[in-house]
Amino acid sequence: MPPHPAPTRQWRVPPALPALKLTGAVALLALALLLDGGDRIRLALAVLTAVALAGWAARDLLAPVRLAVDPDGITVVQGFAGRRRLPWSAIEKVTVDRRARRGLTGELLEIDAGDSLHLLGRHELGAHPAEVAEALHEARPR
Template sequence: MWVLAVVAVGWLVALVLTGADPAGRLIAGAAALGLGLAAASGTRARPRLEAGPDGLTVRRLTWTRHAPWSRVDEVRVLHTRRLGRSSTLLELDLRDVDGGERLVILGRPELGADPDEVAEVLAGLRPAPR
């Protein structure tokens, strides 16, 4: 994602230096800003999922939540096929401290690995039910 942000900034600089029209500079500036924010948010929220013997930690742009294994209700992999394209998602059913439920859905780009493999690793880390 950072590559796109650098390209957008380079494009903006080239437009300014070549004397592009104000509308072109505005559009290029908006594109550079948007890509820069997307790159920063993608970097800020990495890694999206961390797992250990004490539970799961999920990161999003605006929040980070830790759920001990006792509050992880279910971990499942969802295989879907739509418009000729198949995708695999990891679904996590978590309970908040106040009893609220949270469904977290992560795909391969967020996980950095195949969701099936991540689910297997999580199953190995999760303590056996008592």
């Protein structure tokens, strides 16, 4: 009997994040209408910002899985809601970029596929980038 392949592991946007973005868009529109004061430019800017926030939330709802791994390679989100399959042979390295700025440390998971570089943060993965990098290193065939 052939061995079963390891199950696919996925990292996704936490469900609360798109809800928070949509709530922010609605609150921004409500405030803009409440404090309008007849200023059309201010209202237009608030509407544009709310639409951008709603679009950002829509991306989270359309493509919640940002990264998936299986024995054959990884799948990453690309563009607004597209996906790109990367076989393990195409992946040159997986690292975590840590940068300190203004007293805060930010981490990004970097997946270098030679012709493309994929950067994913904690809020996109729903986990710390270092933990995801470790899981990717463990999943990669030797």
